[in-house]
Every structure is written in structure tokens, then in C-alpha cells.
Amino acid sequence: MSAGPVHARAAGAISPARIGAMVARYWYLLRSSWPRLLDLVYWPAVQMLMWGFLQLYISQNAGFFARAGGTFIGAVLLWDILFRGQLGFSISFLEEMWSRNLANLMISPLKPIEFVIALMIMSLVRLAIGIIPVTLLAIAFFGFNLFGLGFALAAFFVNLLLTSWAVGIFVSGLVLRNGLGAENMAWTIMFIFLPLTCVYYPVAVLPTWLQHVAWLLPPTYVFEGMRALIIAHVFRLDLMLQALALNVVFFAAGTFAFLTLLKSARTSGALMQTGE
């Protein structure tokens, strides 16, 4: 056991090396298992094909849908960015709970913010693995090119990803505090956004009181913006900016909740018992 300190750079500010270590850890895991990789593509592909064919059928029988070609497929793909973004974040976190490795991380120099940044990077990686092939399938099957939305796609993407991370951070805090008993939240929490953010229909369809709730959620602006772009060929920058402003609030609230739940986990001893 030779001499010499080996931890010269471990303390201090945010460390890209520690973030890189965590990303490497999740990447090793992902590439070690082909079912994990397949799972990232399978369900988005099934959903896109189902909604794509449904839209094809409706558009042949209704004038409005003939004009609004692509809204369903666009909605499916954007919904998947929101849903898979959160899932990608939360599943990477859950991997630590499943492998009973969380205590090892919590006693290491890894800081909560570095952990969260690593989870965000992995969310992006998992999303790319799942969404890019499905987007190419949408071009092949239905001639719908999501990438053709250009700058608008970037605005949609950033806003949806920010919401998905904010929710993912919050859910991770819940699991940290309450153990794997709260795991189901990671899988289901995003579904409340499905009806409320009006993924497949305009906000005007909702009862008036529910419209007020819908407009409190950033993805609502994105889906309205997507329909404006595909149906009316108008890019609504105002909607994107409002979504961004709300996302800042969501992200801050998610981070605050995570740190509060982490502190509570330290008080309750939950970090020692990360099972059920």
C-alpha cells in the first residue's frame, strides 16, 4: 500500500469529474443490458405507430384532420419527450435504490447538485436512444419529419425537458425520503399531465375552471404551440416564453423539494434504509 495522498481534487466546487463518474456508471449499466436498450425504443415506437395509423384513418374521413395532418404524431413524439425525459431521470435514480448503492454515494464526495446534473445528462442520453429511431420511423411510415420543425422543435424540446427534469427531481426526492414504497410515483406521476396539458386536443376543450389549471403547466403552452405551428403554420414565441418562465418556477420548486426531502431523509435515517 504505497504512500501519497490520492484525493487532491476531491473537495471544492462542482466537479465535472464526479459528474462524469456518475454518467459513466449509468452508461456501463445501460450498455451491459440489451433489454434495457430495447425498452427505450419499444414503447415510443408502438405508441407512434398506433396514433399515426389512427390519424391516417381519421384524416381520410374528416376535412379538419386532413388539414391538421401530423398533429397526433407530433403530439405523440412531444409527449414522449416529456414522459421519457422524466422516466430517464427517475429510472437512473431508482437504479441506485435497486442496487442498494445509495449510501455509498451519499458518503462519497458526490454533491447533490452533481448527482442531479448526472441524472439530467442520463435523461438526455436515454431520450436520444429512444426518440431518434422513433422519429426516423415517423418519417418512414407517415412522412412526418419532427426535425423539420427546426427552431420551434428546439423551443418545444427545451421546455418539455425542463418540465420533465423538474418532475424527475421532485419524484427522486420522494423516493429518497420514503424508500421504494414511493417507486410507483416515478412511473405514474407524469400521466396527470396527459389530460391536463392537452396533449391531443386544444385547451378550449376543457371546462373553463380546468383551463386555468392547464395554463399553470408549462407543457400546455408547448402542445398549443405545436398545434398552432402544424395547423396554422404560426410559431408562437409568446407561448414558448411563458412556458420557459413557468419552467423556471417548476425547476426551482423541484430542486427545493428535493433538497428539503434529502434533509428530511438525513433526519429520519431514511438514507440508511433505502429499501421499502
Added chain:
Amino acid sequence: MTSPPAIEAARLVKVYKTTTAVAGISFALAPGSITALLGGNGAGKTTTIAMILGLVEPSTGQVAVLGARMPRERHRVLHRMNFESPYVEMPRRLTVRQNLKVFARLYGVPDVADRIAELAGELDLVELLDRETGKLSSGQRTRVALAKALINRPEVLLLDEPTASLDPDTADWVRARLARYRQLRGATILLASHNMVEVERLCERVIIMKKGAIVDDDAPAALLARYGRDNLEEVFLDVARGRGESREAAQ
């Protein structure tokens, strides 16, 4: 002038809702010392170690490691300490090398490949480096966990039942490695254990806990003399069954 303690607990209390896990304990461990924390199930050993590691916030009182108060100032010292327990695992699907790489980078270890090769040689892991961690035997996994715990050459090493579930030969081997590490690096080691042979062989000081409180604290030889026993197991049983208290009362 004496060195400041490596670990110092002062009136440390931890209450979970209505249960008192640790009831106002105080102790200081000198740098380079090796100490055992003994006690039956529920004595408060694991909670004490968790507070030292910064995993659990004390209800009242203070604990400091290398001068940093835990958990508030933990990021000042976490890179200088480490922990091993059979109850905390490493990702099973990652290979041993991948796991050690990840932890080496988390702890800011320079020359990661060299350090892993060095540890693999010392802990007899060379053949195991490219095998999945989850497919190893419990003895092999303990060696890997020990490699993780030593990856950053910690100045403070905490161990929670480091040889639990190991066969006597492997357990003896692990104890020899720990003794050697402490001798070479001058590390401070605190271990919670139920294994009295281990404690007698490794430790120069024993802190005995019962119901969250420290009921005795001395060198193994002094404890044997005080309780009039031949080995620590008998001392442990005296304390666990309250015989020490009744003897003191009679005296």
C-alpha cells in the same frame, strides 16, 4: 502537544420519532487508533456510525471528523474517509473494474488505472476485475467492497461488521489486510462488530454500547481484568445480560 481527535462525538443524541437510538454519547478517537464499537442489536452502533458518516443528522449534540462537523461540513472531509459494510452493496451488473473506476473518480483519485491495479494486487482481485460484481461469492464481494473502501487511501475508515457472513479463513485474511493498512497509513479505524475474536485481534480500544448509551470504554485487556473474564465474548455477555451492572451493585 497531542493531535486533535480524528473523530469526536460530544453528547450525541439521535431520536427517531419516539425511539432513542443514541442517548448522549461522548468519545474521542485519536488519529491512527483502531477502536471497536460493540453492542447487541439495537444498541445504537450503526446509527452512531451513520452520524459519523454524515448519513444521519444528530437530534442534539455534535460529531466531528478530522475537525469537520457532520453532516454540515461533510464535503470538507468526505474525500478523506471511507466506509465498508456488507449491508451496502455496489451495482451488481457493473464489473469490478467499472465499479472501482466510478468510485475512484468520485473520490478524486489520480492515476485511476494504477490505483486499481495496486489494490487488485493487494486484495487478490486481479482475476475478478472484469467479472460482474453481482456474480461474485460473498467473500469475493467483501474483498471488492474493501477495495472500494481503500480506493482513496482514507485517513478515517469506518467498518460495519466487515467480516459478517465470511468463512473464518476469509475473515482472517480481511482482518490481516485491515491491520496492514492501518500500520502502513496510520489510518484511524472504527469498526462495529459482533465478532469478539476480530475485536480482540484488531482493536486497541473497545467502546461497549447498550440501549444507545456507552456502558464501558477501555482497552481489551483492561476490560477483561475489570470483568474478571478470559475473553471479550464473556465480557459482552456480561454487559448484554446486565451481569456487570449487578456485580457492580453488589460490590
